[in-house]
Amino acid sequence: MIYLDNSATTRLDDAVLEEMLPWFQHGYGNASSIYSLGRQARVAVEDARNEIAALLNGHPAEVIFTSGGTESNNTVLKSCCSESDLVDRVVCGASEHHAILEPVAWLNSQGKQTFVHPVDAEGRVSIEGLREENRVRTLVSIMHANNETGVVNDLHSIREAIPDALLHTDAVQSFGKIPLDVQALGIDFLSVSAHKIHGPKGVGALFIRKGIDFKAHQQGGAQERNRRSGTEAVALIVGFAVAARRAVSEMNERAARMTDLLTLLRERISTNVPQISVNTPLINVLPNVLNISFPDAESFDGDAVLQGMDLRGVAVSNGSACVSGSLQPSHVLMAMGRSVAESRAAVRFSVSKDTTRDEIETASAILSDIVRDLRSNQ
Numbered sequence: 001m002i003y004l005d006n007s008a009t010t011r012l013d014d015a016v017l018e019e020m021l022p023w024f025q026h027g028y029g030n031a032s033s034i035y036s037l038g039r040q041a042r043v044a045v046e047d048a049r050n051e052i053a054a055l056l057n058g059h060p061a062e063v064i065f066t067s068g069g070t071e072s073n074n075t076v077l078k079s080c081c082s083e084s085d086l087v088d089r090v091v092c093g094a095s096e097h098h099a100i101l102e103p104v105a106w107l108n109s110q111g112k113q114t115f116v117h118p119v120d121a122e123g124r125v126s127i128e129g130l131r132e133e134n135r136v137r138t139l140v141s142i143m144h145a146n147n148e149t150g151v152v153n154d155l156h157s158i159r160e161a162i163p164d165a166l167l168h169t170d171a172v173q174s175f176g177k178i179p180l181d182v183q184a185l186g187i188d189f190l191s192v193s194a195h196k197i198h199g200p201k202g203v204g205a206l207f208i209r210k211g212i213d214f215k216a217h218q219q220g221g222a223q224e225r226n227r228r229s230g231t232e233a234v235a236l237i238v239g240f241a242v243a244a245r246r247a248v249s250e251m252n253e254r255a256a257r258m259t260d261l262l263t264l265l266r267e268r269i270s271t272n273v274p275q276i277s278v279n280t281p282l283i284n285v286l287p288n289v290l291n292i293s294f295p296d297a298e299s300f301d302g303d304a305v306l307q308g309m310d311l312r313g314v315a316v317s318n319g320s321a322c323v324s325g326s327l328q329p330s331h332v333l334m335a336m337g338r339s340v341a342e343s344r345a346a347v348r349f350s351v352s353k354d355t356t357r358d359e360i361e362t363a364s365a366i367l368s369d370i371v372r373d374l375r376s377n378q
């Protein structure tokens with residue numbers, strides 16, 4: 001099987017697993033216990049925190065560990081509105097991940113003022129439009145990079161446009177792949193996850209700028225300086241730090257390699273698959289995602305492209321949920337103004353540092369065959 005879906009980047013690196021294993025096998029102390037096994041675990045967790053903080057250019061006291069991007073996003077939105085009572089209004093972009101859109105919709109159902117900001121045809125939030133959101137007691141949540149198209153938002157300009165609002169960014173897709181610096185960008189809250197950078201699933205972090213009076217959304221045993229209760233998942237946290245260190249230190253090399261692969265993929269697709277629209281622009285994008293769709297998807301079974309690729313041994317995805325056996329149109333592509341058919345029949349390729357040129361050649365040839373067959377059967 002050729003994995004050109006999310007699993008390309010979510011494969012746990014052997015080197016990461018190797019450093020995690022001792023914490024499952026021998027170092028199973030509870031990091032909050034005072035006996036030596038517990039103290040060793042505490043040291044490992046704090047070392048990992050120092051490392052993640054340094055990689056973000058933050059302070060260790062500004063980082064809490066969570067179960068991943070979904071929890072980090074929910075925590076920020078819900079705590080800011082409820083436990084911390086920092087904001088009266090929440091604004092997000094229309095192309096955000098469901099882990100932002102769903103809690104925002106829920107907050108709205110609870111009577112909070114929320115606003116979903118439109119994106120342009122390339123999927124970027126308009127900075128001009130955001131300026132009117134520059135108010136105190138407002139949380140603006142704009143993702144750094146989009147998971148379906150790879151489009152990167154200009155956080156620097158967004159921060160400049162809304163100096164009085166609190167700024168959260170979902171950096172799950174960008175962390176470890178493109179430079180990220182919470183100080184330089186003036187970020188107040190930031191969500192990251194380990195499994196997009198060959199780390200373990202089920203662990204992530206939330207950056208909370210020092211000085212913000214942040215109260216826990218998840219309460220209990222007061223771990224993480226009372227900002228996220230729950231026994232720390234030591235082995236996962238260690239694995240996250242190792243994966244992050246490797247991703248950041250090899251960032252340029254990995255990015256150059258992945259960009260090369262995507263350039264080849266673009267070339268092959270544009271030569272061999274007629275009538276496609278490429279939804280991923282050429283600049284200010286992640287190095288590992290290419291999203292395409294078919295303007296004529298209405299006239300052939302667009303959903304069948306993904307299924308056909310799977311049957312021929314190539315895993316790709318379209319970022320859309322599959323409900324009752326049929327693919328729902330991608331809300332990201334719909335927000336970018338694509339038709340329902342195009343938004344349903346999109347194909348998202350994700351490459352990783354481990355993808356080969358041969359895999360790209362094979363996958364693009366298979367895509368070309370499948371689309372030709374489907375079109376000829378219409």
Ligand code: PLP
Nearest residue numbers: 068069070097099147172173193
């Ligand atoms: N945000 C973005 C942009 C994502 O791509 C994902 C996962 O794919 C998440 C949030 C959720 O992260 P997790 O799977 O760690 O909960």
